[in-house]
Amino acid sequence: MYDSGKVIIGLLIFAGIFLFPFVYQHGAPAEKPKPSLDTPAIKALPVKKCVEDTHFMITTHMQFLNDWRDQALRDGNRWYVNKAGKKVWISLQNTCMKCHSNKKDFCDKCHNYAAVQPYCWDCHYDPNGSKL
């Protein structure tokens, strides 16, 4: 091999860059977060159901909340009818966070895990939390 010194240094840099995630994680997996449903309001519910079904809420809540915002603030329509035909008052702080009053153990759990920085809290505040 010609110029073996330079080629081997180059290959080591290449391997170092591509193996970075493995080295950084050094065999210790991070725990998958479990957002807590342990709030007084949820405990008091006879049927523990959110506005829509769980899978929909997990995967699509961001778009859902965005649509709620547009509907409430731009169209002035504060009523949402869910798939089951039930009417829901559109409000993050008064509807969503009435049950999910534990932002730290609910919202932030997954958002921190997936490194998502939602801009909900640019305008809203957590009625039950001290500092955001």
Next chain:
Amino acid sequence: MITRIILAFGAVVAIVVAAWMGGSVPGLQPLIGVALPYVAFAIFLIGFAMKVIKWAKSPVPFRIPTTAGQEFSLPWIKWSKIDNPSTTGGVILRMFFEICCFRSLFRNMRTDLRSGWLIHHPTKWLWLLALGFHYSFLIIALRHLRLFVQPVPGFVETLDAVDGMFQIGIPPIYLTDLFILLCLTGLLIRRLCLPKMRFMSLVADYFPLFLILGIVISGLLMRFVYRVDITAVKALANGIASFHPVVPEGIGSIFFVHIALVSTLLAYFPFSKLMHMGGVFMSPTRNLANTNRMEYHENPWRKPPKFHSYEEYEDMYREYMKEAGLPLERE
């Protein structure tokens, strides 16, 4: 020529269909989601290194001065220090501009017949599209680190925030996602619409384009249309990175399409034209200083020639030469 396009497109479609069907079978999910990426990544790393070592074994006895500027000569002739360097510093700069700014593509020329005149003119489209594509791909790859490692490094979060800075929609549309789609489409149109390009393009040219387009589109579909549980995806990716693989529930088939296409790209990489990633560093026309006239470059496979001097010749045939009456230097 159309066959090549159909073959390349068909191969990508076949992978998508196979991964979609396989991903909906719970028994096959660990195979596509964990085993396939590991194998593909190993092929990528080992294949890449072996290819580079193979290249490093080829001797380059002479500096190949395919340069784009005046070489160092006389003091009153202006020397192009970066395009035709004769020093290590100059070579480092030339490599920097080649790797980071795609200098060679910037020099791209087209030759057209315009109202009877043959015109050579610069054309920057290829350079622009290539630059946009490569940098978008780099940023997208770095952004994906947020799914592989925990805690997420600060620079990844910064990239994420800057890339989604216009906050269009939720989840936000990334600028690089738009750029890469735009550039890939442009590069594909270039191959499909320019007759000369279509004539030259092979299956190996179309396949990576369709494959990467497939990766981008499947990723966008996963983010905006067929949504998946991102924490489950992170658990899988983090499991791969920490060698504790898991396949959580609630990941849709679209994810398996995405990961199968990425694995295909990784495994295909060392055997394809994509090896220009390593090749750009190994290009003798870029990484060697033009010192052809300043230094003696010995051919590495040159054997010392066997000389046969006149003295030895005379010693050999002295008797016969004497007999024939030929003049001799030594009796």
